[in-house]
Amino acid sequence: MSQYLIRRILIALPSLLGISLVLFTVLALAPGDPFGELAQNPAVPPEVAASLREKFGMDDPIWERYVKWLTQMLQGNWGFSFVSRVDVDVLIMQRLPTTLIVIGSSQILALLVALPVGVYAAVRPYSLFDQIATTLAFIGFSLPTFFTGLMLILIFSITLDWLPFVYQSNVEATGLAFYWEHFKQSIMPVSVLGLFQAGVLTRFVRSAVLDVVRLDFVTTARAKGLRERAVIVKHIVRNAMIPVVTLVALQMPAVFGGAVVTEQIFRVPGIGSLLIAAILANDTPVIMAVTFVFACLVILFNLIADLLYGWLDPRISYR
């Protein structure tokens, strides 16, 4: 088991290296660089611009710059933002917790909705409950988050004025009130992201359970004299969880992608809005670092998916 883990991590390292190389090259070849505006700015003499370019090695060959970036990175030196001059790792550490809290809460919300609804719908297929649940799930994952997000803002912030419009990172309150403010401003982004995910997951849970209910061992379980509830929870759901848990872990990259959009809509100061701002400002070190952090998270969740899969399914063995 621990051997398997070590081997998986060793395999992950070259992939991360490859991803970083591709990212770096694409960014380097992309039109526009942080000094593009400098050249157009008449206040900056061309000699200064040229010396700055030289200082940052902007005209060196790509591979040389990549090796430089990599060695710096490995020493924990992630560079600084060309825009705000703050160190990139500081920026990321400021933003990452917010994103993780929003994503984590929305995933929990999604599971809390999708598991009971999906299971209940599947054990009574084509019942009224199933039809309503399936339809709502379909609507839920068909509506893009930017649409539902704007709808919620229109209703709850503008019309009803119940919830704050824009996410504030520095809430001016202490004690319980502090948490209450944070809770209130998280409701909408978490709901938008969570209900979208709940739509996707409900359909998946339902079909995973439907795949299991018709298997022979379910009949065996009933023939034992177990209550229907025990048959469903101990035998059906336990088996249906194997693909569901794997999907949840593998969906994480998509969830991060969704978070980028949601953070933009609600102005959540997370890592996603940091990335968008950095892209708009051609802030290469920040773009590079954020995308690299995303890549690491994706690979981490893949690994978690693998481990969970083997933990849930005794037929899989780590060799």
Add this chain to the structure above:
Amino acid sequence: MTEPLLDIRGLKTHFKTDDGMVRAVDGVDIAIGRGETVGVVGESGCGKTVTAMTVMKLIAMPPGEIVEGEILWQGRDIVKMSPDEMRKIRSKEIGIIFQEPMTSLNPVYTVGDQIAEVVRLHEGLSRREATDRAIEMLRLVNIPTPERRVKDYPHQFSGGMRQRVMIAMALSCNPQLLIADEPTTALDVTIQAQILDLLAEMRERLGMAIMLITHDMGVVAETTHRVVVMYAGRVVEEATVDRLFGDPKHPYTQGLIRSIPRIDTAAEKKERLEAIGGVVPSLLHPPPGCRFAARCRFATDKCTEAMPPLRDVAPGHKVACVLYDA
């Protein structure tokens, strides 16, 4: 005769489908005495499994429905029982094993846990006691090193071994009846014989009755006391094994017996197996009268007028065929 253990009377189990009612079981009478082994034979689709599952009340309703009849279990009618009453009978009083040992066990639990689940449920044993019982049951069904094997998962067993586990599980509460629905069909020939021997051995030691469902007349001849022959959802003949093979009455039974491969003669004379020609009638719209009429070489007009009832032709020998009308 003393009261039978299980007495199925005029049972009709139908299924509602888009095309109409499928009369899968349409008037079945089977009685099984204590400690007796009764074979139920018939072609694929004649309603053997549906009959067995109805006895356990494991038919999904809807689409299934028990339209008529009663199933007396030690004098109490299973058809009228509440789900709670029925649950106390399953595995505790009637055990069941199925055709597919590869898929009948839950892949995510150890075989020990799956056997223990039954005895904990019905006998309220502690986890430890239940595991001990599981080991004891695995030993009883001749699984080597049961102390180690209880902790193994189903995928670590072969098909034959899994069927042994299923038998251990079905017998763990010492039921009075074991329903075995084609327990050897999915297994290799050599393993088949071992499982049948095991069932016979278990009956000797534990004394339960067995309802052995099969479409293999050879298996019936070797392992059962009495045989019920089913055709298109109905019982057409019932007799002791000796009488059935010595003096089969129903033209369908005669056909079945002629179609048994004879190892001694077939090899030498290259004798062709005499399969029964024709097709089984639709269970959606069964013809009036004898359901075998379309394939029967003795059929007359009388056969299609009314359904011939199951009648005694000799003590313990019943047939549903107009040829034996007094």
